[in-house]
Amino acid sequence: MSVTRILIVEDDRVVARDLRQQLTRLGYEVVGSTARGEDAAGLAQSTRADLALTDIRLEGVMDGIDAAQQIRLACDIPVVFLTAYADDETLRRARLTEPFGYLLKPFEDSQLRTAVEMALYKHDADRRLRHSERRYAATLASIGDAVVSTDPEGRVTYLNPVAEALLGCRADEAVGRCLGQVYRLRDEESGLPVAPCDAPRDQGLLLEAPGPRLVPVEQSASPLIDDRGQAGGMVVVFRDLTGRRAFEKQLRDAQAELARVSGLTTMGELAASIAHEINQPLAAIVTNASAGLNWLRRPRPEVEEVDQLLGRIVADGSRAADVIRGLQALARRAGPDLAPLDMAVAVQEVAALMRADIARLGMRLRIAPVDAPAWVMGDRIQMQQVLVNLLRNGMDAIRESDDTARSLAVEIDGATPGEVRVAVTDTGDGIAPEHCSRLFEPFFTTRPLGMGMGLAICRSIVEAHHGRLWAEALAPRGTRFAFALPVAPG
Numbered sequence: 436m437s438v439t440r441i442l443i444v445e446d447d448r449v450v451a452r453d454l455r456q457q458l459t460r461l462g463y464e465v466v467g468s469t470a471r472g473e474d475a476a477g478l479a480q481s482t483r484a485d486l487a488l489t490d491i492r493l494e495g496v497m498d499g500i501d502a503a504q505q506i507r508l509a510c511d512i513p514v515v516f517l518t519a520y521a522d523d524e525t526l527r528r529a530r531l532t533e534p535f536g537y538l539l540k541p542f543e544d545s546q547l548r549t550a551v552e553m554a555l556y557k558h559d560a561d562r563r564l565r566h567s568e569r570r571y572a573a574t575l576a577s578i579g580d581a582v583v584s585t586d587p588e589g590r591v592t593y594l595n596p597v598a599e600a601l602l603g604c605r606a607d608e609a610v611g612r613c614l615g616q617v618y619r620l621r622d623e624e625s626g627l628p629v630a631p632c633d634a635p636r637d638q639g640l641l642l643e644a645p646g647p648r649l650v651p652v653e654q655s656a657s658p659l660i661d662d663r664g665q666a667g668g669m670v671v672v673f674r675d676l677t678g679r680r681a682f683e684k685q686l687r688d689a690q691a692e693l694a695r696v697s698g699l700t701t702m703g704e705l706a707a708s709i710a711h712e713i714n715q716p717l718a719a720i721v722t723n724a725s726a727g728l729n730w731l732r733r734p735r736p737e738v739e740e741v742d743q744l745l746g747r748i749v750a751d752g753s754r755a756a757d758v759i760r761g762l763q764a765l766a767r768r769a770g771p772d773l774a775p776l777d778m779a780v781a782v783q784e785v786a787a788l789m790r791a792d793i794a795r796l797g798m799r800l801r802i803a804p805v806d807a808p809a810w811v812m813g814d815r816i817q818m819q820q821v822l823v824n825l826l827r828n829g830m831d832a833i834r835e836s837d838d839t840a841r842s843l844a845v846e847i848d849g850a851t852p853g854e855v856r857v858a859v860t861d862t863g864d865g866i867a868p869e870h871c872s873r874l875f876e877p878f879f880t881t882r883p884l885g886m887g888m889g890l891a892i893c894r895s896i897v898e899a900h901h902g903r904l905w906a907e908a909l910a911p912r913g914t915r916f917a918f919a920l921p922v923a924p925g
């Protein structure tokens with residue numbers, strides 16, 4: 436441990452000399468000595484003294500008490516007074532300089548040592564206390580919550596800057612007043628007054644803030660417990676909830692908006708899907724109905740023909756109704772009506788529906804032969820929709836290209852265990868790489884009259900059947916859209 440460095444301020448040279456000897460004997464280092472109060476602070480600084488021993492009566496204008504004050508200001512070291520006079524007035528003045536001890540002359544070595552050690556200890560404890568107070572004050576000043584502390588009688592002892600701003604009251608105005616005089620609270624629901632010290636923790640509160648305005652706050656109060664376990668006042672912490680409430684409102688609005696928009700999107704997609712899927716049966720109904728009218732308007736109406744056409748109209752009408760029901764179920768995320776279905780049969784049905792159109796456009800449709808039924812669990816109408824859409828896209832692709840093969844094919848492949856794969860291929864120009872990732876998005880289209888719903892509907896249907904749908908580029912030209920469905924059990 437380093438030796439304690441002591442400064443002597445004493446105008447009696449003999450006393451000063453004796454003191455120096457006494458201190459040296461006790462193991463201290465005397466780093467300076469002066470008879471004049473005016474020189475004391477400068478000397479304490481330049482010698483980096485740890486403590487000053489100061490006589491109260493000094494020669495010169497400045498006495499020891501003033502010198503002590505200057506020393507404390509200059510270098511914050513403890514000062515111990517030496518005096519032969521302990522009159523009340525002198526002691527009162529000396530006390531103002533926060534002395535760390537008195538020694539009444541004459542004194543023994545042991546008294547001197549005790550006074551020096553006590554002063555050093557007390558000064559160090561004071562310094563640590565001040566440091567810790569500064570740390571708490573800085574912490575309380577920097578936190579975002581309002582903090583108010585009180586004494587045991589509920590009188591305010593401290594307000595941090597956030598509390599000053601929130602309560603509209605400076606700390607020096609609030610200190611010493613009762614909590615109830617500094618701020619008032621109301622219950623958020625009933626609007627009735629609530630005593631600040633009884634405010635429950637989880638209750639919504641309104642603070643009567645200056646303005647006047649009511650600020651929603653959250654308050655928590657904790658008792659300050661002293662060394663003997665007794666409540667010695669309390670610390671009240673407020674949190675201004677205005678920002679949080681505004682944020683919560685924004686969040687609620689955003690959620691409501693999101694729900695509205697996603698509801699709209701689903702509704703929009705449903706409407707678009709119905710429009711998309713219903714076109715074909717509607718067109719067929721109109722064609723058959725006008726053909727029927729023609730048969731009826733003949734001089735001799737052909738009842739048999741009309742009967743057949745009406746039968747087709749009924750079939751197309753109920754198909755359209757089934758399509759709409761299926762799409763509504765898809766939009767509700769309800770599962771499809773699954774029943775064992777031979778994909779080979781579904782393919783034949785679709786081929787029958789579309790062959791005339793395909794031929795009219797000068798295209799060929801090849802259905803690859805299958806040697807065994809390909810059973811899946813599926814909704815017949817929805818499987819037909821998938822095949823119709825994929826074939827239509829193939830037809831569109833061929834129509835847009837200068838391809839001369841103009842061929843479409845449907846193949847069923849049962850080679851992968853547990854799966855039935857169905858592929859629709861065309862000899863069109865293929866898919867631009869930059870479009871690959873967006874093909875299945877609703878409303879994505881590259882076609883002037885396209886709605887961009889075909890593939891989105893196909894994927895929804897296939898996924899509702901626990902299957903997968905994907906696209907592959909074919910060499911040298913063309914595209915294959917394929918889907919895989921789990922085979923029907925048993």
Ligand SMILES: Nc1ncnc2c1ncn2[C@@H]1O[C@H](COP(=O)(O)OP(=O)(O)OP(=O)(O)O)[C@@H](O)[C@H]1O
Pocket residue numbers: 711828829831832861863864865866870874875879880881882884885886887888889890891914
């Ligand atoms: N066989 C194909 N060959 C090349 N591109 C294709 C093929 N099938 C689909 N596409 C591309 O995917 C896009 C989306 O197809 P989708 O069937 O979803 O909509 P669409 O055919 O444009 O319009 P619609 O809603 O009337 O079917 C098409 O615009 C096209 O760019």
Ligand SMILES: [Mg+2]
Pocket residue numbers: 824827828885888889890
């Ligand atoms: Mg399409």
